[in-house]
Amino acid sequence: MLTVSSFTQSLSSNPVFSKTLSTAYERLSSGLRINSAVDDSAGLQISNRLTSESIAKNQLRRNLNDGISYAQIAEGGLQESADILQRMRQLAMQSQNGINTDADRRALDKEFQQLKNALNGIAYNTEAFNRLPLLGDNDLLSDNVSSIGDTFVKGIPTRLNSGLRSIAYIPAGSTNISINIDSFSLDDDLQVFTTSGRHLVGTPLSDNVWSINGVGSGSDIKSLLFLTQEGYTPTASYDSSSLITNGSGTINGTTFTFSGDQHPGVTTETLTIDNTNEPLIISVVGQGVFDATVDWDTLGSPGSGGNSFEAGPVDITATNSLSEGTDYINLAKTPVGLSDLNMVESDVLTFENAEVSLQQIDDALAYVSESRAFYGAKMNQMESALKLNDRMHEGLMAARSQILDTDFAEETAKSTQAQIVEQASISVRVQAKSSDEQVLGLLGSIGDR
Template structure:
């Protein structure tokens, strides 16, 4: 029996601390609902649960991606359903107009509705939008300046008209365009994608009103209807604005002389090399040996620009540049990302292709039923258009079915991964409450034993008192 060292008490204290630590872990597990609250609880289990949690979070986002894709396809297919209804009505009107019992006046009356339906098809194609995308608009048909001139200093002869000739990508530097109208009246025009007229002649100029396409242009509405179209690179809603127009200044110069600035771009233009602009009497061209030169220089492009050359003939164009920026493909499909572990291949995405459905894309833009021959032509064209629309709707239906299947697969995987994570990470309350009861009993027992162990030195003192 010892007085200085009470090993029994030390042992009881050790057991009491151990039981207290275990009791603390039980409290933590029961209050948090998690079996693993720190790496010390289960190092390997923590690593696995973190990986499974990340995969679960990814699947949650993928399910939303898929739902977005389904919404995109449903909006497009719904709009096409209405386009199909209008094309059916146009088909019916064409068959009616082809009948010999109708007079010319009757056919013209039918054509009024026919043309109105065609315009409504264009409106639906231009305004059907979801997530900032326009599924019924095709990509533009405008080549990049680098596609036409892959090497700086290149030149060529081209035809003018009411259309975008080339796109200058954002991020291009030190671009020079030198145009020779070859003795005719052709003028270079440059626009931003939202319709701001930066370089060229005002709408009163002869080159706008007497052009090779025989489409007189004299008002902003004329520009918006005939040039500012998706095939020419302009989005729906592009609005003509000439407030920043550089028309070359009061004195014509065969070099890029008059400078203006817009959105971080410095643009120099020499003026209309062909003739006087009636609006202001400026930019008189000087015909020297039949050569009429217009020159434009842009230091850098901070946004995409579109070049048109309007006029009545052909022109020579020479292009120089330091570098051209990257072009953007406006015809890309809507990509639904569905991969939790992407490998960089196409199977990371489910693509929903665009379905260009304007009257031009459907081949019905020039149709009229004001005459019997026109009505017969319209019947054949509308049959083809209806087949095209039906094919587009089938594609969207197939995409919806594929995405719905992908959603079910993702949700099933998500459910199983969450269950696996729960088995590793979450508290088993039946087991943990049993442990808690055990530790509470052991703690009380340890406290009792410690009290008894502390009495032992007093027994030694009782021997001295005898």
Template sequence: MFSLSNLNTAAIANTFKNSQLNASLEKLSSGSRINRAADDSAGLQIATRLASSRSAHSQINRNLNDGISYAQTADTGLQESAALLQRMRVLAVQAQNGINSDSDRAALNKEFNQLKNAVNAIAFNTEVFNRLPLVDDNDLLSSYVSSLDDVFTAGQTTSMESGLRSIAYIPAGSKGISISLDSFGADDDIQVFKTNGEHVIGTPLSDGAWGVNDINNANDIEDSFFLETNGYQPNATYDDSNLSTSGVSTHNGATFTFSGDGHPGTYLESLTIDETSEPLIISVVGNGYFNITVGWDSIGTQGSNPFSLGGVNITDSNQLGVGTEYISLDKTPATMTTLGIETTSLETQTSAEDALARIDSALEEIGESRAYYGAKINQMYSAYKQNAIMNENVSAASSRITDTDYAQETARLTQSQIVEQASVSLLAQSKQNDGQVLELLNASAQ
């Protein structure tokens, strides 16, 4: 006969089986063997660590892809530079021929100089992730032209010589700039340019201040003034479409107030700028001496170059601290200066011979740089494949710990369902027997 304690024991057993049944259903529906810490505390800890490692390996592969893109872009730029140098070499060989006259070599030299400028343009325009892999840090604008606050002391008058040069640059973000000029009877004029060659403030090229410096048209200013040593981009082109010769004007959000060229009535000029939104180059063009007084409320971030400096380190390991590994990608400068061709020309037979020797050296240097990037690309591809294998293995290990074994869990579910049905039947039978005993006792009492 079943007692009350037997009934309670059966109820507790049935509750436990219901719990097992629910756990099996949860694992089968979620596909995960560990849905809470109580399912497998040790396994959960290991799986969490493996999940962190798996995410890191995925990010490392993205890092390596970025590094491959950096190297490929740099290599493409060097390939174009090599093609230009090959053409320059052909011109140098042609210029060595004794049959050429001086005018013939002058014609060859014009193309030669344009190709040199194109080499520089490639170096400065090969940009990857806001970096310049083909430009040495010393080739940046701030290395050639000093900031306004480095050249002048605010409020103090400085005597300087005018000419075809940049006297200072105003960093982006500078506020309350004021410039006063006294040229003592000479026609020296304030000129303001952007680094791309846009003429913002000053006098047109037809003015005498330019003429005394042999600047009469856009070609003259691009060849003689728009130089990197004056702070201009290698591909700078003259643009006076927005030139302001006097009055108030706005350029890219900055407000300029310019007195204009008062020559011959007066030789005093003044310029104020409320705030610069980009670096500006200041020149005083003419052929004399002048006094200049400069003031400012604040000077923006030093350096006009918007690019990050130095090489890059590509993450190659999932280790932390001392064990962290990187694939280093150093810069490979390929400007006129770094390649040693800045002063080359084809004006004479001797200079053509010198140019040929320098071009051969430059080609060799570019070949070494391309080989460097090729080796780095192969290294990163190898690291990518190794990291992908590790990621796959870590994912497999994590899966073995956390994923549901459907065959095993289905068998457990079936077992739990059978036991549950048997328990329900047993409890029903127990209640029926207890009822029969009570009926017999009641009959006897009567």
């Protein structure tokens, strides 16, 4: 026979109410409706797939933003190239004026040639994500300047033109290098730099050998010499705090012994280097020719001195279509080096040359403008893909939330209901126990009689 006590005991210990309350607490504390596969096996599978898609769309957003940044950097370099070309066009038009003398045109051409160097520098120094978007693949060398062992034959004089350029690099790990140059009574000076732009050996920028090449400050040498094609890093900046102009000195564990600038008078300069802990770039700055005799004991790895950059176009992920594959937005290169613009030999020294240069500049300006429009269109395309991705992601997250997230109102109601039932059962048990005691008390009093 079912008594009040046995009924209340079974009610309070019913596992259904305990599980309901435990599940409600778990969902309220975690914020998730599905905390294990037993809660909703099908829902768990669907929510995991939606979570995977959500992660992919978050990454797609970052990919598109990277692509927009790449295009902005490239377009910024093109804008500066256009400004330089406009000034070059102005100089070409000025040179065409019949009032100018040959001396006037030579003066105009000096600025014209320096602007050409700056234009080329933009192509080699506009770097984004280890890529050079304004440099043609033919200009992108795996070792940007040849090793000294490739440029010179050991112990045999080699004749080269001096100027504002690098002639070779000494790889890290080389030992006992000696360099002897003979500039044949002209002022051609030996210079040694690190790939980051530290001037270790040579003549200071105040020397005439720099000014005749258009260099008067650290910013000049950065824009005219510190090019990635010359082996320098894109962030190279001029630093002469450790410059050795004569005698011996040790820098970063490397000892240099330099004869110093021997002009005027003796035009032979000598340099010895005991070992190299980092790649060093050699230049001979001047406006003549020189003979260089180079010797060494060992040379480091041939590939340890140049800067490696990725070639080819850039493909930016535009979609994450699981069924049809991923689409891409292609950002092709837009080379604006002097060779790409057909302006390597351009000058304004004569009326005829200025006329030819003017046509070359007009063609270059049309190409640069077209390239800027290309990047603008690509940025708009990526912005559109970004907006579409965000809208799809918003709907995806809403669907995932309906499956996975806790309905706080429902779970709160369930937990409250389970708590009320539990409290009621406890109250009934207390009352039932009290009734049992009263009955026993009456029976006991009857027995006493």
